[in-house]
Amino acid sequence: MAIKILSMDDELDMEMLIQTRFRKQIREKRYEFIFVHNGVEALEALTEHSDIDIVLSDINMPEMDGLTFLSHLNESKKSRIKAVMVSAHGDMDNIRRAMNLGAFDFITKPINFDDLDITIDKTAGYIEMVIQHEKERDQLVSIQNDLLIARDIQQSMLPKIFPPFPKRKDLDLHGFLEPAKSVGGDLFDFFLIDENHLFFIIGDVSDKGVPACMFMAITKAIFKTHFLHRNYEDIADEVKEVNAFLSEDNDSFMFVTAFVGILDLQTGVVEYVDAGHEPPFILRKDKGVEPVVKTTGMALGIDPDYNYKKQVLTLNPGDTLFMYTDGVTDANNTAGDRFGTHRAEDVLTPFVNAPLPQDINKSIRQHLKDFIGENSQFDDITVLTIQFNGN
Numbered sequence: 184m185a186i187k188i189l190s191m192d193d194e195l196d197m198e199m200l201i202q203t204r205f206r207k208q209i210r211e212k213r214y215e216f217i218f219v220h221n222g223v224e225a226l227e228a229l230t231e232h233s234d235i236d237i238v239l240s241d242i243n244m245p246e247m248d249g250l251t252f253l254s255h256l257n258e259s260k261k262s263r264i265k266a267v268m269v270s271a272h273g274d275m276d277n278i279r280r281a282m283n284l285g286a287f288d289f290i291t292k293p294i295n296f297d298d299l300d301i302t303i304d305k306t307a308g309y310i311e312m313v314i315q316h317e318k319e320r321d322q323l324v325s326i327q328n329d330l331l332i333a334r335d336i337q338q339s340m341l342p343k344i345f346p347p348f349p350k351r352k353d354l355d356l357h358g359f360l361e362p363a364k365s366v367g368g369d370l371f372d373f374f375l376i377d378e379n380h381l382f383f384i385i386g387d388v389s390d391k392g393v394p395a396c397m398f399m400a401i402t403k404a405i406f407k408t409h410f411l412h413r414n415y416e417d418i419a420d421e422v423k424e425v426n427a428f429l430s431e432d433n434d435s436f437m438f439v440t441a442f443v444g445i446l447d448l449q450t451g452v453v454e455y456v457d458a459g460h461e462p463p464f465i466l467r468k469d470k471g472v473e474p475v476v477k478t479t480g481m482a483l484g485i486d487p488d489y490n491y492k493k494q495v496l497t498l499n500p501g502d503t504l505f506m507y508t509d510g511v512t513d514a515n516n517t518a519g520d521r522f523g524t525h526r527a528e529d530v531l532t533p534f535v536n537a538p539l540p541q542d543i544n545k546s547i548r549q550h551l552k553d554f555i556g557e558n559s560q561f562d563d564i565t566v567l568t569i570q571f572n573g574n
Contacts, residue, residue: 185215186307187234191225191249192218192269204296216305222247226255234265236310237303242270242277250277253284263313265306269294340400342373345541353448353574354381356541356565359548361510368439368565369396369508370403374411379448382410385567386441387460387508389482398437402429402483406443418445419493422456422483430487438484442506451498451571456491458483461509464468464528466535466543468501472528500573501537507547510564514551517558522551540568 190201198218208214217232219225220243228234238256241509242249244261249268256266265287270277281289287309288302345357358371368388376382388395405425415421422443429439442463444455459482461477475496481489498504507527514522530550534543546565551564 185212186236186303186310187215187217187232188237188239188303189217189219189225189228189232189235190239191220191222191244191252192239193220193244194241194311195220197241200294200296205300214307217236219223221245222249222252222255229256229259229261229264238264238266239299239303239304240266240268242268242274242281250284253286257285263310265310267302267306323501331456340403341371346374348375353572354446354570355540355572356383356567356569358385358565359544360563360565361548361560362391362563363510363560364392365437366393366396367391368399369510369563369565370399370439371506371565371567372403372407373567373569374407376410376413376445381446381448381569382444383446383506383567383569384441384443385460385506385508385565386439386458386483387510387563388439389437391563394435396438397487398435398484402439402441406427417493418443418454419456419491420461422458422491423489426458426483426489426491427487429484433484440482446498446504446538446569446571448571449574451500451502451573453495453496453498453504455494456480457494458491461507461512462504463504463506464531465496465498466503466505466531468503468535468537470498471535472531473527474524494500498571500571502568503534503537503540503543503568505531505543506569508563508565510560510562511547512552512568513562514555514564515558515561516554517556522554526550526554537572540570543568 201216205214217228219228223246240249240252253266256264268281268286268289270289270291278289287306290299290302293523342358346355348354356373360369360371368390369386373381373383386402388398404427409421409425440460441458442455442460443458444453446453457478457480459480462477465473465475467473478494480491511527512522512524532546547566
């Protein structure tokens with residue numbers, strides 16, 4: 184696209200000189216000139232041609248001189264238009280005034296057309312750079328808007344009504360996810376398979392941002408489709424089937440660690456599979472905080488033939504299962520210290536006497552916020568807390 188130049192000079196032979204000197208650039212559509220003879224005509228031309236890039240203006244002209252025109256150009260707020268002023272050699276007062284009024288550059292008479300060519304080329308290069316920066320800024324704004332929409336979509340996919348089963352007295356639970364970026368790869372979910380069995384999952388995708396968010400959404404959807412209102416023989420076999428699906432055609436080599444469980448709401452027995460995830464804590468009522476023994480299990484999405492093992496733990500009435508992603512324990516403060524499991528356990532200890540899960544999560548959230556301080560959150564933080572009350 185040609186750089187459009189408005190040439191303003193009351194000397195009529197200037198038009199012929201410019202057309203002759205820049206005939207090659209005009210023929211190659213690199214430059215396009217519009218000629219006027221004073222500031223009044225120039226303002227009319229700017230109204231008619233909204234795509235003018237450069238104004239080449241003489242300072243001394245009848246009706247409206249170049250400096251007055253430059254003042255009007257500033258008032259029009261057409262900041263992308265760059266003015267190159269032409270003045271008599273040694274007329275430094277007018278040149279200084281022009282530069283103070285925002286002129287981009289100047290040349291002196293008698294005009295050296297080689298110098299004019301260099302000046303126009305430099306000005307055009309600057310304008311092209313500004314245009315490119317504006318495009319990049321617009322693209323960035325568009326990406327940021329898309330990420331905000333993606334964040335809203337991701338948050339809408341997570342459970343957000345708490346308590347989720349207000350009429351039930353045998354359990355209570357609460358969860359939250361705080362992505363490190365606009366969107367993240369952590370996930371949690373829960374639902375009743377039937378009246379007596381609660382399915383739950385917490386997971387952490389290997390990446391961050393939009394790719395992790397997409398893999399998180401797929402993982403969550405597959406587990407829900409696989410377990411909702413379905414009879415199952417062995418939770419480990421079911422997880423193996425989900426893993427095989429996630430591993431198939433996984434060209435991005437993404438994976439997700441997960442802690443997957445089913446709570447029997449009559450007995451408190453939890454059957455679970457640890458797919459390379461952080462081991463939870465059990466808050467034993469009136470006793471203390473008990474870490475679940477870490478078992479060996481591969482993350483989902485790596486080996487489609489991996490055989491997962493079922494593990495079992497039992498919650499007594501009043502006990503609480505606290506699950507989290509490594510964004511909790513790996514959180515760093517400004518001194519470079521990790522939050523760690525010992526701090527998490529210290530935060531949980533005062534809550535062993537069967538408090539509400541939302542109070543536990545509120546406390547851990549605040550402690551993490553205070554610990555991180557001015558440091559940036561580099562990983563997603565997700566917590567899922569389930570309290571078993573029994574019948």
